[in-house]
Amino acid sequence: MRRRSHALRLAITAAAALLAVAACGPPNPAGPAKAKGSSSPYGFDAAEQKDGKLVVWVDSTRLDAAKAYQAAHPGVQLDVVTYDGNANGSNTLKTKVQLFNRAGEGWPDVVFTTDNNTASWASQGDDAFVAPLDKGLLDDATLGGFAKGALDVCTVGGTVYCLRNDLAQVVLWYNKKLLDEFGYAVPKTWEEYQALGEKVAAEHPGHIVGTAGDAWAPEIYMWGSECPAGQITGAKAITVKATDATCARAAKLMDRLVANKTMSMLPLFGPDFAKNQGDKVLMLPGPAWYGGAVFQGTLKTPKGELAVADALHWAGQDPPVTGNVGGGAWWLSRHSTNLKAAKDFLTWVATADAYQVELSPGYPAHAAAAAKWIKKQQDSGYYAGDIAAPITAAAGQVWSGWGSPEFSQEAVWAKTVIPAQTAGKTVESLLPEWQTAIEQQAQVSGYQVTK
């Protein structure tokens, strides 16, 4: 009974509180508690600084980063919270931040995300959540240490809002043993790649040269083809030209190879793919993390067979460009009451060898760490031939014209194109629908759309 009366008292307090909040007047969009009048050496109004626990949100893979930091800094009080990392467009972070914005408290100090959409929604407006990093918080030496283009997804209107954790540049993965056995040369351009696909279909049916069954297919084929499906031209402005000739050529390539069955429509990580086509993979254009996650992890390709070639490009492209699939980032809250500690954590996890070289599963975005990381991979002896040169080269070739808007391009593709493709339509014929779907999604997210 005692518990009950306690609960009742709480409930009554809550009821009284609510009447004050809800019954009359405007909803109270409780903004962040800003320290008014303070000079802002970091480009934003920092909260009043206090010592205390540093709250850090990571996904379960990046839990290692927080643990490594704790091990290296035993004196720091760390409160590590694991969440889903915003994976698969789950929008967990956005949901929580909006709740915290309403409540006016509760934000974490540092957050890791696996998506590229955070900068667009979290950096703008009255309820902005992430802090600008290049306005005094971090020095140029730290920011300059990242690979060229690595911070593009962190940048809105010329201001950097995050440190990239890993890069996911698209390269060409191939099975050297099989390729030698079949007597084929490694393709350099998408044209050669398509021709090779035709040859494989005729001479070695059943083998595959690529997949298009996943939501990130456009980021491999369309992005690399410089298809302007979503160019961000302002904080809330986007240009969508998904029926452009550059998109059409990539669409035709996919259609051709899907038709002759050398491009699989099965999801790469679904059970079907490993079971039916796992040992038939001749090559896959795909991001840098395919080596570990797909070949070593899912397909169990034996040691000494897998090799990497330079990213494919279109014959006329100068300079050659490539696509990008994912790559996480670290963010700092502008509501942090512990900026110094937060900054130290952020910098360490994104650049220190103890995490980025020793433990990180992906290709580090920080150039110095990346060089050591790739050497470590090379030395493992798993790969056939040099993987460092093509992966490092591709890191700087990611085309900057594919924007990271507030919404997920992957989700639009998955919903619009994949089901229709499964039903037998060609990507080329679906381009207008894709265009419309992107436009509608952009409008829903409040973008000014230019066609």
Place this chain on the structure above:
Amino acid sequence: MTASAISAAHARSRTRSWRPAAGHVFVSGYVVLLVVFGVAPTLYALNLAFTDADGRFAGLANFVRTVQDHRFLSAVGHVATYLVLWLVTLTVLVLVLALLVHRLTSRWYRATLRFVYYVPGALAGASSVLLWLFMLDPSVSPADDLVRALWGETFVGVVAPAHLPWIFTIIAFWTGAGGWIVVMYGALNSIPHSVIEAARVDGAGPVRTALRVQLPMLRKWIVYMLILSLAAGTQLFVEPQLISQASFGVVGTDYSLNQLAYLYAFDQNDFNGSAAIAIDLLIVALCSAGLFVAKGGLFDAD
């Protein structure tokens, strides 16, 4: 007990009724929770639905804006189709199964079937995300032949838009019907044997007994089941959300109205639009529920 005694008891309570009656004490705890976690949030949502982001009165602007959203009408269509399938299959199958199980003579068999039917009720949310991903994936499903024959060779083919209302009906039935079968079974048990016996003496077969005697006595329970299922159905959220997650987004996250309300609130930061959609849903649910209540006499204290 005589009729005069009953009316005396009633009269006594009526004379007391403008002071706090004993009944008020009994419901007080519930009323507090109802106000704090039911009424007040509902009022707050109503307030949101009729104001704009700055809290100014906005009339029907939020409603107009959300209805004009290109996703709104398709979501309405999805939910309506699903509701029709779900309510019809649920009512028919739950009643038929409860009646059949109730007629079984073996006590052990009855208990086993009840248990088996109820077991999936333990799975919900994240648990069924995983399970149904596998059940609907022809490559690992234990019923792969059936899935292939009905819906297609690959998982993406299986979750094609035309199949979804059926798939959601099946999932909802799988997790939810067992509980109702147990409830209906219990209600059937509370019908006195003498009534059934009387029907049999009058020459009624099992079917007639069910239709004329048992079902009418379950009226309140059936109405209750329909209202709750309707509410749950209009609020369709978990199933499309889980299929969306399992299919990597091939099924969008804007399939149902409730998902759309969620997107408005937490994706677009438009809590006013979200509240407007929620109020739309509430109105539809209330109208239908009102119809059921009027027909079913749920509120009569007898």
Place this chain on the structure above:
Amino acid sequence: MRIEHLTRAAIQVLLLAVALFFVLPMVWLVLASTKSPAGLIRDNPLSPGSIDALLTNWRHLMSFQDGAVLTWMTNSVVYAGLAVTLTLLVSIPAGYAMALMSFKGRRLLLVVTLVVMLMPATALVLPIFLELSYVGLVNQAASVVLPMSFFPFGVYLTYIYFSTSVPGELLDAARLDGCSESATFARVALPLAKPVVALVAFFSFVQNWNNFFLPYVMLPDSDHYPMQVGLTQMLAATPTFNPVVGANAEVQPPELVLATLLSIAPVLLVFLFSQRFLVAGMTAGATKG
């Protein structure tokens, strides 16, 4: 006579087919937890795996985020247990009063309860979050326990039970014998209400146990997650469902299956032990007619 036999056979087939529909996925779930990741894909879906694989899966599961699964299970038990207790204390008297006592506002209460039940949860979650945030309860057990103990479904269940299965004459007789209202409730009504108490307790336990949305919103700290929210966390750490986690993925599908199994075990146990109460007991109150 032959038609009757046929009907009887058809009924049996129907009952068993439905039983198969309900039970097959569960059987698969149990079997899948005993398989290795490769075996899950390769072997017949309904073949058993091995004890070794099961133990390996268990070990991996327990090492996930340093044993987070056990923390989540404990949290779930605490939240659901507290909420059920509160629900019973509040709902049973309320349902009783609405069914068998006359007082001002009875009908209003019934209508309001129904309206609130029909309100979409997504719309209620934000105001509730703001209330609890205002009184500083967010990220504490109370922020999920209190809203969960508001269980209108249970009140209605009690209401319907008392109004259909307990004769008002019995209570009036008790009152005329000089029993106070609370004594009538405690000595006469409550003993008759055992089945519905079990029913409400059970349904509220299941609902609380499976509640995802509320704890997901109220508890930002992963140490406070209940199992259902933890499961989605594991889902996001499985490469089959979230390719971005990469090669060092900590969770493989069979481990996820095992976690799912673990997450439903308490509900199954509760059902197993209470089902006699739940169903057979309902005849006890049937004196009306």
